[in-house]
Amino acid sequence: MKIIVDAMGGDFAPLAPVKGALMAQEKYGVDIVLTGKTEEILKALQQCGCKELPKGMEIANATEVVEICDDPATAFKHKKDSSLTVGLNMLHAGDADGFVSAGSTGALLAGATLVVKRIRGLRRAALAPTIPTAKGKAVLIDCGANAECTVEYLLQFAYLGSYYAQKVLGVENPRIGLLNIGAEESKGDTLRRETYQKLKEAGEAGHLNFTGNIEAKEAMLGECDVIVADGYSGNIMLKSIEGTGKLLSIKLKEMLMHSTGTKLAALLLKGQLGDFKKMLDANEVGGTALLGISKPVVKAHGSASEVGICNAVRQAMEVARSGIIDDITQNIDKMRIEQKAE
Known part of the structure; x- marks a missing residue:
């Protein structure tokens, strides 16, 4: 299984996301893609004692970062090479099984909805x-x-x-x-x-x-x-x-x-x-699942430590393995309210 981690998202990025990704690899045997500025990610890896990129880990370079002060509704559009946008595009393309970010909640929600898409028939993700x-x-x-x-x-x-x-x-x-x-x-x-x-x-x-x-x-x-x-x-x-x-x-x-x-x-x-x-x-919970999106997306707390990121990766893995998205898709008709003709 492969999970994408937004290495530039959160109060303690990129160190906490990188540490959390390494912890998740060791604990759960998961492959990791870190999205963000390559030089900063490599520097964080060195701080963790890794002189080279660990096996099962890769970096998807992104030159921009969605900041908390950015407008959540348009940030991922204006910053098309942000770690958030790059990661969501990879998830949409099927390059991984889930996505984790401790970055802006609004930007993640907007990006996941417009890039990865909601499950057809659902009015809103939650x-x-x-x-x-x-x-x-x-x-x-x-x-x-x-x-x-x-x-x-x-x-x-x-x-x-x-x-x-x-x-x-x-x-x-x-x-x-x-x-x-x-x-x-x-x-x-x-x-x-x-x-x-x-x-x-x-x-x-x-x-x-x-x-x-x-x-x-x-x-x-x-x-x-x-x-x-x-x-x-x-x-x-x-x-x-x-x-x-x-x-x-x-x-x-x-x-x-x-x-x-x-x-x-x-x-x-x-x-x-x-x-x-x-x-x-x-941090013990890990994150908040963004339900209704067509692929697993987990929002980690903005102040998540490496433990929080690790548990968010675990949570994304659990959602991916659970089959919940298929179940929702197959039962979507039960969730609709027929609109009365005027």
Whole structure:
């Protein structure tokens, strides 16, 4: 298997992407294509102790870089020789099995949509991170790609999330919840109420395991496996989780460092505290799958370390092996809403 890594994307590029690629090669035996400025990539490899290009690794030279300050909607068009554009074109041409970037989310979404293309019949691609819950983890879809949504978008997100939970995460018959301000069927705005009815119909037809509306607090307790949301509310939920995680870590550290007794307790709980920290660490997840694109694309966190890039490569491999894209393609008719003639 071969995965393309955008070596110029992210806060710590090119060193973190290069280190992460080397780590993934060693850990998973995957072939890697690094896209970006050849001289800078080779310099980063030297910093990692590689005097020459490792076996199974190649460089696709790109003279430009999409910066965070660039307009996401047009950056990949204006910078046609950027590491992002070069990598997406290679993926579209079939030169690799997946693509990973820690660069601009907006530019990656726009580039993947216009270069690699959406699966035919899908209205929008969606960002689908996995979030920690009291019972394990859940897929949150969408978390920022589509701030304004229609009923059909949300219906399709439910299917995409269900296939991802089943095929990639190994969840049998994933429970689908619609993020809302209350559990009752009548709760929420018009979009949520109409989406509820379409998801209910899909559940009654046996296409989805729809369990109803779910509040954010219940979702965090693990009461569903897929949380369906528009990108606006989904992003707020995701950022709230990230902020809460950091707050808990800060306060827990303050509490455990308070006295000799609490420091001793911290020493005794070292293993459990390490597990807790890992659960809240975005680098351990790897990245966010961009679902709905015709080939595997994974967005790593902008501040991803080499561990984060390595895990994002693993995630891209899992998506490529899962067969999820074929499943979505074959079942696209279930995800459409027939438009009534006026």
